[in-house]
Amino acid sequence: MRPVLSFSAVVLFVLVPAVASAAPPKEAKRGRTARVQKTQKAEPKACMKGAIEVLGAGEAATFSLARCDGTPVPSAVDELSILARPGSAPRPKITVESLGKTHGPQVAPGIRRLDARLLERIEQAVDHFRKPGAAAKIQIVSGVRPKSAGSYHQSGRAIDFRVDGVQNEALVAFCKTLQDTGCGYYPNSTFVHMDVRNAGAGHVAWIDVSRPGEPPKYVTAWPAPGDDPAKLPALPPDEQPSLSMRRPAGEAGKHPLFF
Numbered sequence: 578m579r580p581v582l583s584f585s586a587v588v589l590f591v592l593v594p595a596v597a598s599a600a601p602p603k604e605a606k607r608g609r610t611a612r613v614q615k616t617q618k619a620e621p622k623a624c625m626k627g628a629i630e631v632l633g634a635g636e637a638a639t640f641s642l643a644r645c646d647g648t649p650v651p652s653a654v655d656e657l658s659i660l661a662r663p664g665s666a667p668r669p670k671i672t673v674e675s676l677g678k679t680h681g682p683q684v685a686p687g688i689r690r691l692d693a694r695l696l697e698r699i700e701q702a703v704d705h706f707r708k709p710g711a712a713a714k715i716q717i718v719s720g721v722r723p724k725s726a727g728s729y730h731q732s733g734r735a736i737d738f739r740v741d742g743v744q745n746e747a748l749v750a751f752c753k754t755l756q757d758t759g760c761g762y763y764p765n766s767t768f769v770h771m772d773v774r775n776a777g778a779g780h781v782a783w784i785d786v787s788r789p790g791e792p793p794k795y796v797t798a799w800p801a802p803g804d805d806p807a808k809l810p811a812l813p814p815d816e817q818p819s820l821s822m823r824r825p826a827g828e829a830g831k832h833p834l835f836f
Contacts, residue, residue, distance in 0.1 A: 758781070
């Protein structure tokens with residue numbers, strides 16, 4: 578006698594193969610590949626000259642004036658301009674970085690932007706006298722003077738300063754080695770004048786023996802004839818004439834005080 582399959586068993590027998598054939602075959606798991614993230618190379622920091630402590634406008638700041646190749650640092654131009662500002666101008670309330678986004682002759686209201694070439698010359702002077710292991714320091718005696726009509730001080734191209742630990746006689750002697758630079762020596766004052774000249778001006782220098790508050794008194798040599806050299810600071814030898822008032826084209830007629 579043949580066994581009789583139940584209706585449920587027959588249905589199960591028929592559906593199982595159909596369901597099995599309908600299911601998609603399982604794909605083999607692919608091996609995970611490691612993703613290499615591209616890292617951006619950090620840009621090398623610009624090589625900077627040694628930092629200089631600058632005193633001016635009753636304030637002090639320490640920063641590098643120039644890169645290793647001698648070119649001035651844009652932010653240093655603004656920083657030095659602030660320290661060389663006239664006494665009537667308040668210090669800006671925004672940061673130097675923010676000021677650097679501005680362009681034109683003014684860093685901020687009442688503060689003229691110094692000629693970048695002036696920083697190059699100051700840096701050269703500091704480098705010449707810099708001592709290994711010693712901090713370099715300069716003091717600004719007079720920077721921008723808005724009311725000095727016709728003066729290089731008015732246009733942000735001049736500075737009266739001194740270098741800490743360096744005699745003014747030595748500083749002015751080095752200044753005279755720089756091309757297209759004006760150098761003023763004031764034996765009876767505490768600073769040396771340095772300014773930026775137009776190309777082709779050469780070496781320009783003068784001696785003013787007036788004391789603070791006195792009108793200018795220019796001489797061709799120092800000490801003056803009849804003075805006791807033992808009591809006066811001596812001006813170092815100069816390859817050029819000791820008093821040169823040569824003016825480049827377009828600058829004739831200016832008073833020597835305004836160099």
